[in-house]
Amino acid sequence: MKAEWPDSCRDWRQLLGAFVLGDLPTEERAGLEAHLEGCPACRTEAESLDAVARLLPLADPDRFSRPAPQAPRELGKRIAATIDGERRANHRRRRRRFGLALGGAAAAAAAAAVLVLAILPGDGGGVPEQHVEFAALPAGIKIGATLEPHAYGTAIRVYVKGVRSGTLCRVYLRGPHGERVPAGTFRYRWGEDSTATLSSALDLSRTRAIGIRAGNRTFVAPVDPAGPTANRNSNQEEAT
Amino acid sequence: MPPGALSRERDVREAYAAHSGELYGFALRSLGDSGLAEEAVQETFVRAWRAGDRFDPQIGSLRTWLFAILRNVVIDLGRARAARPTVAEGGIEPTVEPLEETLLAWQVEEAMRRIGEDHRRVLVETHYRGRPYSEVAAELGVPEGTVKSRVYYGLRALRVVLEEMGYEG
Numbered sequence: 001m002k003a004e005w006p007d008s009c010r011d012w013r014q015l016l017g018a019f020v021l022g023d024l025p026t027e028e029r030a031g032l033e034a035h036l037e038g039c040p041a042c043r044t045e046a047e048s049l050d051a052v053a054r055l056l057p058l059a060d061p062d063r064f065s066r067p068a069p070q071a072p073r074e075l076g077k078r079i080a081a082t083i084d085g086e087r088r089a090n091h092r093r094r095r096r097r098f099g100l101a102l103g104g105a106a107a108a109a110a111a112a113a114v115l116v117l118a119i120l121p122g123d124g125g126g127v128p129e130q131h132v133e134f135a136a137l138p139a140g141i142k143i144g145a146t147l148e149p150h151a152y153g154t155a156i157r158v159y160v161k162g163v164r165s166g167t168l169c170r171v172y173l174r175g176p177h178g179e180r181v182p183a184g185t186f187r188y189r190w191g192e193d194s195t196a197t198l199s200s201a202l203d204l205s206r207t208r209a210i211g212i213r214a215g216n217r218t219f220v221a222p223v224d225p226a227g228p229t230a231n232r233n234s235n236q237e238e239a240t
Numbered sequence: 241m242p243p244g245a246l247s248r249e250r251d252v253r254e255a256y257a258a259h260s261g262e263l264y265g266f267a268l269r270s271l272g273d274s275g276l277a278e279e280a281v282q283e284t285f286v287r288a289w290r291a292g293d294r295f296d297p298q299i300g301s302l303r304t305w306l307f308a309i310l311r312n313v314v315i316d317l318g319r320a321r322a323a324r325p326t327v328a329e330g331g332i333e334p335t336v337e338p339l340e341e342t343l344l345a346w347q348v349e350e351a352m353r354r355i356g357e358d359h360r361r362v363l364v365e366t367h368y369r370g371r372p373y374s375e376v377a378a379e380l381g382v383p384e385g386t387v388k389s390r391v392y393y394g395l396r397a398l399r400v401v402l403e404e405m406g407y408e409g
Contacts, residue, residue, distance in 0.1 A: 014385070017392030021367055049392075052399045058341065059348040061368040063269075064360075068353055071264035075278055076256050079285045083249055086286070168320045185279050187320075 009035075009042055016042070020050040074201055077152055081199035082184060085148075085155035089197045132210055134221045143212060143219060145171075149204040153181075156198045158212065160188050167215045173202045174209040174220070188214070246302070247292030252285055259303055260285075262350070263310050269346040270314045270339065280317055284310040304406060311339060344407075351401040359394030362387050 012035045018024045019032055036043045134143040141162035148155040158171055171183040186196035200207075204223075211220045246252060260281060267277035267284075287309050288295070295305055318339075352360055365376045366387065377384040 014389040014392050017390075017395045018366075018373065018388045020395070021391065023366060023373065023391075048399065049395045052395050052402065055344065055348045055402075056363070056367055058345040059352055060345070061352075061364050064349040064352040065364075068261065068265050068350065069268050069274075071260045071281060072278065075264075075281060076253070076260065079256060079282050080249065080253060082282065082286055083252060083289050086290075087249070182275075184282060187316075 009039060012036075012039075012042055013045065016046050016049055017053075020046060020053040021056075077201060078184070078199060081150065081152045081155065081201075082197065084150070084152075085157070085199050086197040088155070089157060089195075130204070130223060132221045132223060134212075134219050137219065143214075143221075145210055145212075145221070147204050147207065147210065147223065150199075153199060153201040154183075154204045154207060156183050156200060156210070158186070158196045158198060160196075160212070160214065163188050163214050165189055169196070170213040171196075171198050171200075172211050172213075173200045173207045173223075174211060175202055175206050176208055178208075180211070183210075246288055246295045249289070251292075252289050255288070255302055255306065256285060259306050262303075263306060265350060266307070266343065266346045267310060267314060269349075270342045271317060276317055280310060280313045283313045283317075287313070301406075307343075307406075311343070314339065347402060347405050347407055348398075351398050351405060354401045355394060355397040359390055359397050362390040363394045363398075366391060 012032055015024060015028060015032050019029060024032065036046060129146060129148045132145045132147065134145075137143060142159070143161075144159040146157045148157075154173060156171060156173075158169070160169060163169075165188065167188045168185060169188055170185045172180045173183055174180055181200050181202035183200035184198040186198065207223045209220050209222050211218055213219075246255060263284060264277055264281050267280040268274060271277050271280060284306060288306055291309075295302065300308075352363070361380075362376060365371050365379075366373055373384050373387045377387045380387070
């Protein structure tokens, strides 16, 4: 590093670190303070380093001695999938709006077909898109989900109604061996758009159930990879 | 990056590649739970994509904008967690520091990781462990004056890294 101060200051400057940390022996400190009195450049440097030294107690050496934590590799894919799912949903919504704006029975019928979401072909898998209705829910609560196959996994649109506004909802898919694969979270807001667009890395063809933890209650509905049958008859609330 | 460019998915991917490590590190430092930290980073990028049209590089860098979004997400997640009587992953209690202080602490820790090993070591031994400079010098096999100059250059290096990270003093 090339020095940017006069040679006469060099030795004094190299003491500035210990000085601002309060570690300099009395004699050296007195000498340095005398130099600082007459050297504005060194004084400015000391003040700047003092500001850095004051931050040191905030840091925990046990933390910075370890390597920086790394975001899991699949997080980026999950984000891309969520954004892709939301973009597709927005696109459909715009198309639906456009269709309704046209008016007439044909447009209304097209919109209704989008809302049914029963066995529409997916974009990237051998299984069809599925609509899952959660049954046996407490009075006033409605939960539904649409699962759509993609090359990256499964896009999920979840509809919730009747839980307390502000409730944090965590969604996961369950695989063939009972493993849970997270699909993200959303917050239910009363009066707002209550359909959340999420995604999971688990393929729809391997998905056996979808679970939603809303507040402190978890609701699970089975998913039949072969098609949208039997989804209404056996879902359960899991103890949490 | 022109205004609104983050509304394209490709740019979100590039932004993720450039900034997700730091964002995740700060989220984990703030929330003390890897699952919540992942949620926070995911929500940050989704919000950034939704609001991509509003990003203006004339006002601030993409990194600064993403950190501002993450800060709000962390506050939301922190509030949600405060409403639940749970203990974070691995039994580690979440941090109780104010968020601004946590951000600063994370920046200093990250900066300490980035400075040279020689500089970090003398700062750890003399400042954090409180060991005499003479003892550290003997252990390293260098004159005591060298330990002092390494402390000086260590603080200077830390200042440079903090400035690169957006710290303005």
